[in-house]
Each structure stands twice: as structure tokens, then as C-alpha cells.
Amino acid sequence: MTTVSIVYHSGYGHTEKVAEAVGAGVKDAGATLHMIKVGADGKIADAEWELLNASDAIIFGAPTYMGSVSGPFKMFMDSTSRVWMSREWKDKLAGGFSNSLSMSGDKLTTLFQMAILASQQGMIWVSQAELNTSTSEPGKSGDAASINRIGSYLGLMTQADNVAPQDSPNSGDLKTAEMFGKRMVTAAKRWAA
Amino acid sequence: MTTVSIVYHSGYGHTEKVAEAVGAGVKDAGATLHMIKVGADGKIADAEWELLNASDAIIFGAPTYMGSVSGPFKMFMDSTSRVWMSREWKDKLAGGFSNSLSMSGDKLTTLFQMAILASQQGMIWVSQAELNTSTSEPGKSGDAASINRIGSYLGLMTQADNVAPQDSPNSGDLKTAEMFGKRMVTAAKRWAA
Amino acid sequence: MTTVSIVYHSGYGHTEKVAEAVGAGVKDAGATLHMIKVGADGKIADAEWELLNASDAIIFGAPTYMGSVSGPFKMFMDSTSRVWMSREWKDKLAGGFSNSLSMSGDKLTTLFQMAILASQQGMIWVSQAELNTSTSEPGKSGDAASINRIGSYLGLMTQADNVAPQDSPNSGDLKTAEMFGKRMVTAAKRWAA
Amino acid sequence: MTTVSIVYHSGYGHTEKVAEAVGAGVKDAGATLHMIKVGADGKIADAEWELLNASDAIIFGAPTYMGSVSGPFKMFMDSTSRVWMSREWKDKLAGGFSNSLSMSGDKLTTLFQMAILASQQGMIWVSQAELNTSTSEPGKSGDAASINRIGSYLGLMTQADNVAPQDSPNSGDLKTAEMFGKRMVTAAKRWAA
Numbered sequence: 001m002t003t004v005s006i007v008y009h010s011g012y013g014h015t016e017k018v019a020e021a022v023g024a025g026v027k028d029a030g031a032t033l034h035m036i037k038v039g040a041d042g043k044i045a046d047a048e049w050e051l052l053n054a055s056d057a058i059i060f061g062a063p064t065y066m067g068s069v070s071g072p073f074k075m076f077m078d079s080t081s082r083v084w085m086s087r088e089w090k091d092k093l094a095g096g097f098s099n100s101l102s103m104s105g106d107k108l109t110t111l112f113q114m115a116i117l118a119s120q121q122g123m124i125w126v127s128q129a130e131l132n133t134s135t136s137e138p139g140k141s142g143d144a145a146s147i148n149r150i151g152s153y154l155g156l157m158t159q160a161d162n163v164a165p166q167d168s169p170n171s172g173d174l175k176t177a178e179m180f181g182k183r184m185v186t187a188a189k190r191w192a193a
Numbered sequence: 194m195t196t197v198s199i200v201y202h203s204g205y206g207h208t209e210k211v212a213e214a215v216g217a218g219v220k221d222a223g224a225t226l227h228m229i230k231v232g233a234d235g236k237i238a239d240a241e242w243e244l245l246n247a248s249d250a251i252i253f254g255a256p257t258y259m260g261s262v263s264g265p266f267k268m269f270m271d272s273t274s275r276v277w278m279s280r281e282w283k284d285k286l287a288g289g290f291s292n293s294l295s296m297s298g299d300k301l302t303t304l305f306q307m308a309i310l311a312s313q314q315g316m317i318w319v320s321q322a323e324l325n326t327s328t329s330e331p332g333k334s335g336d337a338a339s340i341n342r343i344g345s346y347l348g349l350m351t352q353a354d355n356v357a358p359q360d361s362p363n364s365g366d367l368k369t370a371e372m373f374g375k376r377m378v379t380a381a382k383r384w385a386a
Numbered sequence: 387m388t389t390v391s392i393v394y395h396s397g398y399g400h401t402e403k404v405a406e407a408v409g410a411g412v413k414d415a416g417a418t419l420h421m422i423k424v425g426a427d428g429k430i431a432d433a434e435w436e437l438l439n440a441s442d443a444i445i446f447g448a449p450t451y452m453g454s455v456s457g458p459f460k461m462f463m464d465s466t467s468r469v470w471m472s473r474e475w476k477d478k479l480a481g482g483f484s485n486s487l488s489m490s491g492d493k494l495t496t497l498f499q500m501a502i503l504a505s506q507q508g509m510i511w512v513s514q515a516e517l518n519t520s521t522s523e524p525g526k527s528g529d530a531a532s533i534n535r536i537g538s539y540l541g542l543m544t545q546a547d548n549v550a551p552q553d554s555p556n557s558g559d560l561k562t563a564e565m566f567g568k569r570m571v572t573a574a575k576r577w578a579a
Numbered sequence: 580m581t582t583v584s585i586v587y588h589s590g591y592g593h594t595e596k597v598a599e600a601v602g603a604g605v606k607d608a609g610a611t612l613h614m615i616k617v618g619a620d621g622k623i624a625d626a627e628w629e630l631l632n633a634s635d636a637i638i639f640g641a642p643t644y645m646g647s648v649s650g651p652f653k654m655f656m657d658s659t660s661r662v663w664m665s666r667e668w669k670d671k672l673a674g675g676f677s678n679s680l681s682m683s684g685d686k687l688t689t690l691f692q693m694a695i696l697a698s699q700q701g702m703i704w705v706s707q708a709e710l711n712t713s714t715s716e717p718g719k720s721g722d723a724a725s726i727n728r729i730g731s732y733l734g735l736m737t738q739a740d741n742v743a744p745q746d747s748p749n750s751g752d753l754k755t756a757e758m759f760g761k762r763m764v765t766a767a768k769r770w771a772a
Contacts (some may be wrong), residue, residue: 106506154299261647305498320505554717
């Protein structure tokens with residue numbers, strides 16, 4: 001059985017909503033899913049470390065704050081030094097996503113940090129492979145139903161307005177998140193074969 | 194007299210339109226402006242090298258192709274090694290902008306490359322300081338009249354649809370470009386004082 | 387009087403030693419220096435926020451952990467959102483440095499994060515402008531007395547072995563740090579004129 | 580039969596020497612190897628495009644010039660837009676390496692650009708997973724026989740002195756390159772299974 005873990009931090013609920021959409025894609029593709037939420041102190045439970053160590057793929061998720069990965073998630077990233085020397089995550093698959101208030105909001109810095117972390121752990125990085133489906137009519141770029149409307153490939157980027165998570169990110173972003181979860185499972189199954 | 198040069202590459206005219214808007218801001222702020230267009234072979238004329246060497250500030254501009262600075266502009270960047278050893282650009286001001294078809298389109302990689310080039314040349318990097326003025330109503334993020342609608346700070350990001358340059362990028366992006374040109378002049382005057 | 391603050395995190399003392407060398411350069415160049423150490427919880431005192439707000443230039447310093455800025459320093463970076471809306475740091479000068487165990491150790495990610503933070507705050511980024519003075523004899527690259535032996539320009543990079551801070555980083559790295567501190571003062575005086 | 584292509588640019592022969600070491604690892608691990616050299620104009624032959632399209636894994640290699648990927652290699656990267664729409668490289672494995680004169684020399688920017696390109700093409704990125712084997716005695720970091728002496732993980736970094744390619748990069752860097760080639764084959768075999 002393919003096992004995928006999503007380890008994420010969410011400050012106001014928007015990143016959690018994206019994490020849930022990625023998770024829905026993971027389950028829909030027939031994998032076992034572990035949702036692991038990083039606390040405001042950057043910590044996860046010992047049992048959750050075991051779940052990560054036993055996963056075929058780990059998806060990292062965090063909001064972008066002040067232009068890079070949120071502080072609590074960085075505290076978590078630092079704590080993965082416990083598996084660095086043991087190389088326990090070596091050759092696992094990895095992927096990442098980030099949400100912020102604006103379109104770019106420098107989310108690429110966050111994805112870059114996640115890819116670097118994965119590389120330091122010896123992991124294999126799975127890109128976001130869906131093309132942007134926005135029409136090219138003026139003013140239509142980034143419309144609500146677009147897949148990959150922001151145009152991100154190293155990982156998944158979503159954008160949330162300053163409203164409650166039930167209203168944002170939009171349906172296209174959440175659909176892209178779901179497709180990203182499925183892609184990770186497809187890759188994990190192929191990698192495990 | 195404060196002198197600002199904009200050295201840019203443009204494949205289809207959209208980046209040139211942005212360069213012209215930045216240039217309008219530069220002139221409006223009372224500086225001498227040099228517009229220097231990099232050819233498809235990455236070259237500029239000898240006289241243009243002299244203009245760059247005599248400038249108080251240099252603004253780099255290029256489209257983002259396949260996730261980083263366009264090839265012709267990178268050829269130009271490499272050719273600045275001629276001023277690297279002489280340190281002729283040391284302590285000049287620098288800034289950068291990039292345009293692409295999608296919102297992110299990994300334009301941050303391009304700005305990052307430009308900031309790294311400027312740093313290797315010992316230059317001082319001027320950020321894009323305007324906040325995003327999009328409303329936070331759902332679906333309004335990134336509307337056409339927004340200043341800094343993409344949410345970029347290391348430099349200026351604009352987005353152009355796949356239509357003729359007269360129709361895209363939109364008015365908000367061009368206004369942001371103009372403000373960026375003015376900011377560069379304000380900084381150059383203060384730096385020269 | 388020109389005022390420069392160094393706000394830094396140090397886990398084992400090596401980054402603190404670099405911060406002190408940068409600080410020595412700042413004082414030697416005739417500026418008022420504030421050394422502000424970020425706690426393991428990412429916090430600084432209220433009075434220290436006032437010192438930062440009153441500085442002409444702010445130098446960010448942190449170790450690179452797992453390929454990007456240390457968690458505690460990222461917690462501090464997030465907390466600068468309190469000055470983001472007020473734009474209190476707009477047009478101040480900024481610079482950065484990072485230390486880690488290996489030569490690259492992905493320290494460029496950390497400097498990149500710092501430059502992005504500075505840009506979001508509307509600051510002006512001062513590069514590390516000293517060229518690498520290593521000889522080009524085989525095996526001599528990165529020898530102990532070299533200035534900028536690692537070859538870093540966006541900011542200052544130093545490397546510390548896994549020994550006590552009194553023995554590492556080496557003299558060349560510390561000398562480079564001192565020169566970086568002086569450069570920041572020279573820039574701040576010119577900017578304030 | 581597993582097929583791996585190394586597509587690279589080399590200005591003075593040092594990057595080519597690294598490419599050959601990576602290639603030796605690829606062959607030693609039992610894969611078919613294609614060495615494809617990008618010209619100064621950024622071009623490769625039509626038959627070479629076919630070889631790339633038929634490969635299980637593609638390794639990108641280039642020197643770092645002025646802080647990011649060499650101009651000719653960027654011209655090549657831009658020309659991969661011909662396979663972007665067709666998604667011919669989607670789900671292939673990718674990896675990258677860069678060489679420069681100094682230890683960092685901002686080579687991480689080059690690796691980052693390569694990982695972004697691979698992601699835009701929908702590829703899966705294979706990290707450099709060997710830990711740095713330098714001793715932690717003061718002054719021994721980065722000694723000539725070290726594996727991964729520079730401490731790079733997103734891809735392979737090597738450093739060459741300003742001497743003929745037969746004398747530099749050193750044996751440790753070339754050994755690391757060979758191990759990187761082997762790792763790519765191991766991953767490609769597993770991925771193809």
C-alpha cells in the first residue's frame with residue numbers, strides 16, 4: 001500500500017484548506033494518507049515522526065510569510081536534522097506547496113527552501129506538472145476556474161484573499177491541489193514498483 | 194544630472210512596453226534616460242557600454258523564458274564580466290524587472306539572477322517598494338488597476354497575455370512600472386548627494 | 387551619527403563570532419553599533435525594536451540550518467510584519483550574512499531569504515563587494531587567509547568547522563566580515579548625506 | 580536498457596571534465612550514455628534532440644558565469660520550449676551540475692534554474708545525496724579528497740582553479756561527479772521498473 005504524508009503548517013486556515021484538497025487527491029488515487037499539522041512551536045508528535053519515516057512520499061506545505069516559509073514550519077524543517085545523519089528519508093519522494101495573500105508573494109522562495117530541504121535529505125522532488133489553463137484574452141489571466149492559474153511548476157502555489165478559508169482560495173486552486181495530490185501518488189506507485 | 198539606464202531584452206514587445214513605462218517614470222522624475230536594447234545575440238553597441246559605465250543607476254529588464262532570464266539577456270549578463278575585474282559598476286545602484294505570460298511563471302528566478310549579477314558587480318540593489326493595492330474581496334486579487342498586483346518586491350513583475358503589446362500588460366502593471374522608474378531616480382539622487 | 391544594527395541568531399557561537407567581526411568593522415568605521423541577539427524563541431526585546439527602527443542600516447545574520455535560514459531567525463523575520471504595514475524600514479539600508487559547516491551548505495538560500503525580506507520592507511540591499519583573493523594554484527582555492535574565500539556576493543558567507551568558535555571560522559573569513567561591516571557604514575553615510 | 584543523456588556547455592574545458600566524470604559513473608552503472616555538447620550559440624543537432632527525447636533521464640550541466648547558468652546553456656534551455664507544449668519530457672528524471680572558479684560562486688542559482696526548468700517540463704528532480712566527508716579539523720574543510728566538499732545537495736557542485744582542466748577540479752570533486760552519475764542510473768532503473 002502506497003503511503004503519502006502531508007506535513008504542513010497553517011496560520012489562519014487557508015493553507016490547511018489547500019492541504020485538505022491535496023489530501024483528497026491522495027486518497028482519491030488510492031493511497032493511505034497521513035495529515036500531520038505542525039504546531040505554532042514547530043513541533044509534531046513522536047508518533048507523527050514515525051508516520052513520516054514510514055511514508056513513501058512526503059508533501060511539505062506552508063504559508064509564505066514575509067517572503068519565505070513560515071517560522072513554525074522552518075522550526076519543523078530544522079528538526080528534520082534528526083533524520084539527516086541516519087538518511088532515513090533518502091530516496092523517498094517529496095513535493096511542496098505554499099499559499100499567500102498575493103499572486104507571487106515570493107512563494108517561489110518557500111518552494112525553493114522545501115526543494116533544498118528535500119535535497120539535503122537525499123529525496124527525489126516531484127514537480128507540479130499541470131499547465132496554466134487560463135485563456136489568453138486580456139484580463140482573463142488567472143481567472144477563478146483556471147488550473148495552475150499562478151503559473152508555478154517547482155511545486156503548487158495557491159492564493160487566498162483576506163477572507164475566511166471557506167471562501168478562498170478559489171475552486172481552480174483547490175482543483176489544482178487535488179491534481180497535485182494525485183500526481184504524487186502516481187509517482188509513488190511507480191517509484192515503489 | 195542624474196543618469197539612469199534601462200538595459201533590456203524583449204522577445205515579442207511586451208517587455209519593451211514595460212521598459213518604456215519604467216523609462217517614462219525615470220524621465221518624469223527628472224533624470225537623463227538611456228534606453229539600451231539587447232539584441233537577439235545578447236549584444237549591445239560599444240557606445241552603449243559607455244553609457245552604462247557613465248550611469249548612476251542601471252535597471253535590468255528581461256522576459257522570463259522557461260523559468261529564468263531570457264537567453265539573449267543572459268548572454269549580455271555574461272558579457273558584463275568585462276567590467277567585473279575593473280569594478281567600474283561598483284557602488285552604482287541597480288534594479289530589475291521581468292515580464293511573462295503567467296502570474297508567477299517563476300519570474301522570481303529572473304529577479305534573483307539580476308540581483309546576484311548586481312551583487313557580483315558590487316552594486317546596491319533597489320527594491321520595488323509599492324504594496325499590493327488589490328482589494329481583498331474574493332476574486333478581486335490581481336484586478337487590472339492594482340498597483341503591484343502580482344505581489345513582487347525584489348523587483349518589478351508584470352504579466353502579459355498572449356495578445357499584442359498594445360493590449361497587455363494592463364494599466365496597473367504599467368503604472369507600477371512607472372512608479373518603479375521614479376523610485377530609482379529618487380534613490381539615485383539621494384545616493385549621489 | 388550613523389547608526390547600524392546587527393540583528394542575528396547564533397546556535398553554537400560561530401555565527402556570533404562572525405557578527406562580532408562585522409560589528410568591529412562597523413565601529414572601526416565610526417558608526418554607532420547595536421548588537422541585537424535573537425532568542426531561541428525568535429524574539430527580541432521591545433527596546434531592541436526601537437533600536438532597529440532608529441537605525442540607518444540593519445544587517446541580518448543567521449546560521450544556515452537544513453539549507454535555509456535558522457528557525458529562530460525565521461520566527462524573528464515573521465515578526466517584522468509589525469513594521470511592514472507602517473513601512474518604518476522603507477528606504478533603510480540592509481545587508482546579510484550566514485555561516486554554516488560546509489562551503490556552500492546552501493547558504494545562498496539564506497541570503498536570498500534575507501534580501502527578499504529586505505525588499506518586502508522596501509529596503510535597499512548592500513552587496514558584499516570584495517573579490518575572492520585566493521590564488522589560482524591548484525589546491526589553494528579557499529585557503530585560510532583568503533578574503534571572500536567562498537566566493538559570495540549577495541551577502542557575506544563564512545564557514546566554520548565543527549570545533550569551538552575560538553578556532554573557527556578562520557582569519558580570512560573574519561577579516562572579510564570586518565570589511566563587510568565597514569562597507570555598510572560607508573554606504574549608510576553616503577545614503578544619509 | 581536504461582538511457583541517460585548529459586547535455587552540457589563548457590567554456591574552457593573544466594565543466595566538460597566534470598561531465599565526463601558524471602558520464603563515467605553512468606556507464607559504470609550499466610546505462611547507455613549520450614554526451615551532448617551545447618555550442619557557443621546554444622544549439623544542439625536535430626539528432627541530439629531525438630536522443631534527449633528518447634532518454635530516461637537527462638542531466639543538465641553548465642558553468643556558472645556571473646552568478647547564474649552560462650549564456651549558451653540558457654539559450655539551449657530556452658530552446659526546450661519546443662518540447663514544453665508537447666510534454667515530451669514529462670515524468671522523465673532530471674538532475675544538474677555546475678562548476679565555477681570559487682567555492683560558492685553562486686552556483687546554487689544555476690542549479691535552481693535547472694531545477695525550475697525541469698519542473699516546467701514536468702520532470703522529477705534527483706538530488707545529489709552524498710554527505711560531505713571533509714574532516715572537521717580546523718582548516719581541513721574542503722580538502723582535495725573530500726566527497727561533496729562544497730556541501731551541495733540540489734545538484735552537484737564542483738570547483739576548478741584557473742589552470743588547465745587536466746589539473747582541476749580535484750579528485751574528490753570528480754569522484755563525487757562519478758557517484759552522481761551512478762545515482763542517476765539507479766534512480767532511472769527504479770523509475771522505469
